[in-house]
Amino acid sequence: MAWISLVLAGCCEVLGVIGMNRIARSRRNLVSYLLLLVSFAGSFSLLTYAMGSLPMGTAYAVWTGIGTVGSALVGMFLFGESKTWTRMLCIAVILASAVGLKLIT
Template sequence: MVWVYLFVGGLFECVWAVSMKYSEGFTKLWPSIVTVLSMIASLWLLSLAMKSLPAGTAYAVWTGIGAVGVAVAGMFLFDEPRELIRILSILLIVAGVLGLRLL
């Protein structure tokens, strides 16, 4: 269950990062509310995971999920670059997260 907390917390990290972009510097109400609530949920779930997992592993996996999720979301939602080196770099992050999970 601890890995589920960590994974869902990472997904909430993606939500807050994307909604922060939509909030335009916290000038738009609803995206700002989504950002703050997602931050709280993300950090709470990370804290639950850290009860059982080593802090370094939990934090690395959580940030890895967030980094990959936001990078991919940025490509689709914000028309960010889709160069091969960027995609390969994202895959390296995924490999690192999977490696930490398997240990």
């Protein structure tokens, strides 16, 4: 259950970043602020729950990796950011590291 919570926490983190991007791009409305606040609150709550069973370093590294990869992919596919092979390689390395931490924990 801790790993499921951790993955959901990472997904909430990505939603929070989407809300942040909406606010930064002059969409300063109630929906954008609610998306930001509710998503980050959910993310931190789920991360806290996951840390009750998982080592802190592992939980934080996986949570950060999910947030980083998810935000990069959202940027590329929804907001038109570059899709270079080097960027994709770096994303693959982050994913491989998160999977590696899961396998050894």
